[in-house]
Amino acid sequence: MKTKPEKKFIPVVNRTLSSWIMEGNLKLQILLVVIILITVAIRVVPLEMQQRIVNEAINLRKLDLLVLYCGIYLLAVVSASLLKLIINLIQTRISEKVTAEMRKQLYHHILNIGLDFFRTTPPGTVVNSLLNELNIPGNYVGMAIAVPLINIVTLLAFAGYLIVLNPLLGVVSFALYPIMLYIIPLLQRRVNRDNKERLNASRILSSKIVESVSGIHEVQANGAFEIENHKYDKIVDDLMDIRIRWTLYKYAIKIISNFFVNLGPFLIFIIGGYLAINGQLGLGALVAFLSAQEKLYDPWKELIEFYQVYQDGSINYYKTMGYFDVPIDTVLAAKDRAPFELEGSVHVDHVTLETPDGIKLLDNVSLDVAPGEQLALVGFSGSGKSSLALCIAQLYRYTSGHATLGGKEISELTKADITQNMGLVSQSPFIFEGTIRENLMYSYTALFGETCTLEGECAPELDGLVQVLQQSGLFVDVLRFGLNTILQADEEEIVPVVINMRKTFQEDYGEAIAEWVEFFDEKQFLSYASIAENIIFGAPAADDFKNDQLMENQFFLNFLDDADLTRPLLTLGKEIAHQTVDILKNLTLDRMFFEQTPIKPEEFDEYQEIVRVIKNKNLHQINQKQTRALLDLALRFSPGKHRIAALSEFMIHLILEGRFLFKERIKQKNAGAVSFFRNDQYIHSQTIFNNILFGIVKTTNPAAQEKINQFMIALLIGEDFLERMIEIGMNFNVGTKGNNLSGGQRQKLAIARTFLKSPAVMILDEATSALDNNSQKRIQSVLSRQWKGKSTLIAVVHRLDIVKDYDKIAFLKAGKIVEMGTYDELMAKKGYFYELAYGHN
Amino acid sequence: MNSRMDTTDADNKSEFSANLNVFRQIEFFSGVSMDVIKLFAFLCKRQSYKPGDAIFLQDEDDQCAYYILSGAAKLVLKKDEKDYSIREYKAESYLGVLSLMAPMVKQFSLVATADTTCIVMTRNAFAKIADQFPDTPLKIIRAIGQRIATAERKCIMEFEPEKKEDLRNLLGISLI
8 A cells, every 4th residue: 555655854954864865866776776787797798708718719719709709708898888887977967966955955954044053153164064075975875876786796796607607616706705894894983983083173173264264363463373373283283193094094994905805816726726737627717717806806896985985975974964953943934824924013022032151142121112113222232232133033042031023923933924024134234246236136036036026027116126225325326336337238229318418418517517527638638547548549449459459459569669658658567567566565465455556456466476577677678578568557557546656747748649649540550440539429438427428537526526426417317317327227246245335335235125125024233334424314214204104113223313213212231121212201311321322421 | 835745746756655755754653664654555545625625524434534635624513503613734634543443433524724635544445454464553553542642741731720620521531
């Protein structure tokens, strides 16, 4: 009777290693068994053929038989090799599939483990576990059926064949194996012990590395190199000892196994030789025995290796899985129901959060927040205000008491329930590599699912995106990103619009901005453009006039000579390279260091080497490669941006002269190669902003820059192009961890993404701490005007001037709420809150 | 005043070299090595202001320190909707060094009273320098400490019993 057993969900960390062998691989494993059986059958054929070739073909001198048997021998060998290849392919496929699956499932599991776990687990351990430790278990699973089966069956087949051929000699051939079967597991036990130690030591080592890298400031500031080196060296030495022992025992197994296998032929020679001399054994049979001995070696070796992989794999697997076998308190989603849609009431009743060491981060806290109400949590750092917010957000688990969201106990809600009803913005929000739009959609996509949001069914309207950008104050930043975009080929449709806007802008604001902008005027040097751009003074249409190709362009190099520019530019390039290398040598390179020099981070080593080599040389002594590198540098130099060197009036004059000579030359040679800056043409090498300006902003006066921005926004509104520009700006890539954004922009982005989700409860954990005053006030006013009554707000606030509008303020001290009330009530009370607001006199 | 900028321009020196000359003479940087000062000079930027432009604003943490290279600016305190002019800073003044080290809201506004150019250093850039040369903050704090002690000594020297009440909250600042 077969009933389909209900599949019980077992967390990946509790699965046995053997459970991976069949699951999802059943068909492949069956195919493997079939191929293996055929292979083994074929493997015996050469043995039989050897015997027949000697006994029948050679002894009886029959050439036709010799050809036939040799043919069969060859066929068998070729087929066996081909089948072996197929077996390996299937095995690899299974191994890699299982390793990938283990990695995925473990990763999914790890992401769900509570935050507590990560406070004590270094990222290195997680990385190492996911990257390295699962390889051998994966290998084992791939081998688990194929290797033992093929090799044991092969051994049995050989044994059977040999025993049939000559029972005595057959038994002798295998006499040594039981001894090995006794000794090898003994040694393997030592190997296992050392392997476990090795894993522990590796983990300690990786923690140590992570610790010293994260704490490098402290190490360097305290000059604690000796201490750190000593600690590190000790762990490395321990690991070395363990690894030596581990490897030695592994080799010992190999050597002993080899020794016994090699002892086999000795027994065959002595006993088989004796039998042959006495005429009890045919010469062909002796050959077959000797050859079988050799052939026994491979399956045996593979079995031993498999045994070792099994042992190592089990240890790695169970140690790794065991490490992450932490109970996951929250369920991702309930199977039998959709996530709750809760109203935004929060009720906290005698909640305590105690660390395992007995420190009470929260001590008997109670409070109530009605739907749509706004609560501020204030207090000194360490008072527990963030802990309380994170408990409500289910990121920390309160150890006693009750907390409910919409009447449901928070600790019993699934992650899906929380995601559905709550939005959290932390103090240092994590921004992921990708565009502004992708980051903006992050919480939204997590809530609605990728397929739904990407295929457009549930994608938010542009209006919705624009609205949250405005509310969070990121709007102007995104607009700026849009304006600073250099158009890609697929956005050509906006070119005529920009040209049109240029005209309007010049008419409306041309005079007002004249003193702050360098217009693209043929007779004027542009400090904020590179020297190459100043010379060419147009957008290159032909590839060989693009900036990165100029050093390969002989026409251009000849032109530089004729315009008397080569030597002054070389001098400039040398100066830039020398200065940059002088300042940045011996530093850990940071992107910020390369804003003021035309050298790119990835080129630094190359220029450092050039500077070293040409140090005491004159210009005429440096070789062509160095010359080109320095010329290239000088051509990329823009005096407005790169403050590392300066241009003399004379040089500027030479460049302007060169501009005219270049124009004349290129017109004769290849008129289409460059499209010169013209008021009626789009300049593809420049940003949209510069295209509208038809120039480059030169002022460093913040008020002037602000004014130009205002004009620009007014223009975009007038031309009904604001939204399109925002769309372009939302494609801005924020860089790894949002590196291309400022701290304030990252916070605004995180706030915007929570606004977009529009949850019943918003939790802001010092979410505006990196913003300037005005932006903070703006967001506060958006919160109290547009979100009050709509979403419940619980905000950890560090600045007291923005808490006036909150319905309630809770003041925390040492994990307890010591005061609660409205702003006016607390001020009138002249207690803790009043004191925090007005100093400690 | 013969501003440094004019002379450097005449010598065709880069802005970096000019900054370097300036920073070498700022007392807060007197204890740090030349490599560090070079990085300071390399990472700071210049900003120009017209008369009436705010260089920084009261109650804002602009995360910057300013060296007035040319021009002048007045320090303004706004209290109860009224502006009080505290003092005027001329070229070669350095303001806001504490803002480089820690989040700190400016307690005053600084407003340009002439065409003014400042060399501006940001907290972010300072953090990068401290990453590379971890003992830099400590050395600068020493200079700040001395400066505070000197200022208080001066205050004590000028101390008169009848002004005691006015100064009560201020005296002892070097004991923080």
